[in-house]
Amino acid sequence: MARKKIALIGGGQIGGVLAQLAALRELGDVVMFDIVEGLPQGKMLDIAEVGSVDGFDCNLKGTNSYEDIKGADVVIVTAGLPRKPGMSRDDLIEVNSKIMTSVAEGIKANAPNAFVIVISNPLDAMVTLCQKITGFPYNRVIGQAGVLDSARFKTFIAWELGVSVKDVNAMTLGGHGDDMVPLVRYASVNGIPVMELLEKKYKDKAKAKEVMDAMVKRTRGAGGEVVALLKTGSAFYSPASSAIQMAESILKDQKRVLPTCAYLNGEFGVKGFYVGVPCVLGENGVEQILEFELDAEEQAMMDKSVAAVKELVGSMK
Ligand code: A3D
Numbered sequence: 001m002a003r004k005k006i007a008l009i010g011g012g013q014i015g016g017v018l019a020q021l022a023a024l025r026e027l028g029d030v031v032m033f034d035i036v037e038g039l040p041q042g043k044m045l046d047i048a049e050v051g052s053v054d055g056f057d058c059n060l061k062g063t064n065s066y067e068d069i070k071g072a073d074v075v076i077v078t079a080g081l082p083r084k085p086g087m088s089r090d091d092l093i094e095v096n097s098k099i100m101t102s103v104a105e106g107i108k109a110n111a112p113n114a115f116v117i118v119i120s121n122p123l124d125a126m127v128t129l130c131q132k133i134t135g136f137p138y139n140r141v142i143g144q145a146g147v148l149d150s151a152r153f154k155t156f157i158a159w160e161l162g163v164s165v166k167d168v169n170a171m172t173l174g175g176h177g178d179d180m181v182p183l184v185r186y187a188s189v190n191g192i193p194v195m196e197l198l199e200k201k202y203k204d205k206a207k208a209k210e211v212m213d214a215m216v217k218r219t220r221g222a223g224g225e226v227v228a229l230l231k232t233g234s235a236f237y238s239p240a241s242s243a244i245q246m247a248e249s250i251l252k253d254q255k256r257v258l259p260t261c262a263y264l265n266g267e268f269g270v271k272g273f274y275v276g277v278p279c280v281l282g283e284n285g286v287e288q289i290l291e292f293e294l295d296a297e298e299q300a301m302m303d304k305s306v307a308a309v310k311e312l313v314g315s316m317k
Contacts, residue, residue, distance in 0.1 A: 003058070004028030004251050007069035007111060009103050010078035011040035011062065013233055014119060017240035018076055019060065020047050025244070027251055029059040031068050033106075034079070040064070066106040072114045074247045077130065079103045080120035082234040085227055089121040089177060090312055097316055100126050104133035112136075115250050115285050117243050118143045118261075121234075123176040124309045125316055127261050127274045138263035139285040145176030146259025146276040147242035148235075152222040153182045156215040161197055163189055170194070171259050172219065173268075173276050174305030175312070180276070181301045182216045246281055253283035257290060267291045269299075270306050273313065 006022050008015045011034035022030045032040040040062030048060040061068060069075065080096035083089060100120060107116060107130075116136065118127045127143035134141060149172040158165035170187035174180045187194040198208035218225070226235040249256035260279040264270040267289045268277060280288040294302060 004074070005072045006030045006247065006251075007072035007075045007114070008032040008078070009069075009075060009107070010034060010080065010120070011036070011043055012078060013082070013236035014078040014240050014243075015040075016043050016047075017237055018078070018244060019044060021240055021244045022247070023047055023051070023056045023058055023060060024054055025248065026056050026058055027244070027248060028073065029061075031061045031063060031072070033063050033066060033069060035064065037064055066110045069107070069111045069114075072111040074117065074250060075107050075111055075114045076117045076119065076243050076247060077103055077107075077126075078119045078239075080126070083121065083227055084233075085231055087227075089123070089223070090315075092121050093125055093312070093315060096120055096122070096126060097129060100129050101133060104130045108134040108136075114140070115247075116141045117246055119239055119243055121176070122312055123261060124274050125312050128313050129316060131263065131274070138265075139287070141263075142246070142279075142281075142286060143176070143261030143274060143276075144239060144243040144246055145180075145261050146172055147245055148238050149176065149180055149182070149219060149222070149276075150259050151238065151242060153187070153215065153219040156218055157187060157189075157194055160211060160215060161189060161194070161201070168194075171278060173259065173278075174302055175275060175309040176261065177305070177308050177312075178220050179301070179305040179308045180220055181298065181305055182219045183298065184212055184216065185295065185298070249281040250283065250285060255280050255282040255287065260286065262286050262289060264289070268294070268302060273306065273309055275306055275309055 011032045034040040044060040044062035080099045120126045123143045123145045131141040153170045154168040158168045167190050172182045278290040279286045
């Protein structure tokens with residue numbers, strides 16, 4: 001069986017971690033494309049030279065030519081500017097739309113059969129644009145946001161309850177903006193509702209709700225919290241890990257259920273837009289969208305988040 005090939009478009013902060021993780025997990029051969037001469041070549045050489053130490057054996061190549069992504073099974077896109085303190089993700093739309101246009105053309109011409117995972121912000125708009133320009137089927141063009149937003153939510157719950165993050169299950173839906181929808185009702189520790197555990201801990205329903213509200217708020221602002229600390233860019237370890245989980249599920253046909261920015265055709269009452277929802281990711285990309293009942297409060301939050309996505313997408317020229 002031929003070795004899988006992963007192409008990374010963008011060799012910046014996230015791109016570098018993506019390459020290292022893909023190599024460490026031996027997901028396949030990795031090629032990194034960037035417009036800056038020497039940057040992808042230098043990063044890939046750096047990672048390749050510790051194969052003997054880390055115990056991986058795959059071909060790593062840095063390039064400034066789209067020709068080298070030929071034959072890629074999965075393409076992960078991080079090309080584009082990250083935000084700086086005080087900026088919203090939406091402030092990046094003009095400059096990153098231009099970058100995404102050239103990237104999507106490069107992918108279309110050179111890796112027409114690839115699955116594409118977009119990370120560049122503003123996420124929901126960039127995925128939409130990437131699909132439009134490549135013309136690839138919707139199941140092959142998706143965005144990473146929900147895996148990370150959910151991981152952040154899980155982390156805060158684990159810290160609050162003093163339990164292993166491995167035993168926390170929680171998910172966020174909706175757009176990758178401040179209106180994202182962390183699902184409180186379904187958050188659990190090995191199936192035990194988190195709200196019940198908080199109420200036991202504080203012996204007070206109102207206090208439990210206050211603590212959960214604070215975790216929801218922190219989840220929504222978690223990207224900005226990292227930006228404010230770093231001052232020169234945005235989170236990069238966590239988005240890379242999250243996208244690699246999605247890529248691995250596709251490459252190994254794992255059928256993981258992962259919150260994915262996917263194209264909706266009526267699911268959750270949304271038609272014709274990319275929004276974060278739970279998807280089964282396997283060898284055919286998005287194989288299923290798992291739809292379930294939202295209560296009135298959750299649906300209202302989802303509607304608000306979708307309205308923000310529609311406005312954002314509508315603002316693209
Ligand atoms: P950064 O370290 O600046 O890397 C971006 C790379 O893109 C640089 O190496 C550029 O040279 C390269 N680039 C610019 N234009 C092009 C082009 N036309 N073709 C190819 N490469 C190009 O940023 P980063 O890696 O920290 O972040 C990348 C993107 O991910 C930004 O848009 C962030 O906002 C976004 N991001 C998304 C999430 C999500 O969870 C969705 C999280 C964090 C960051």
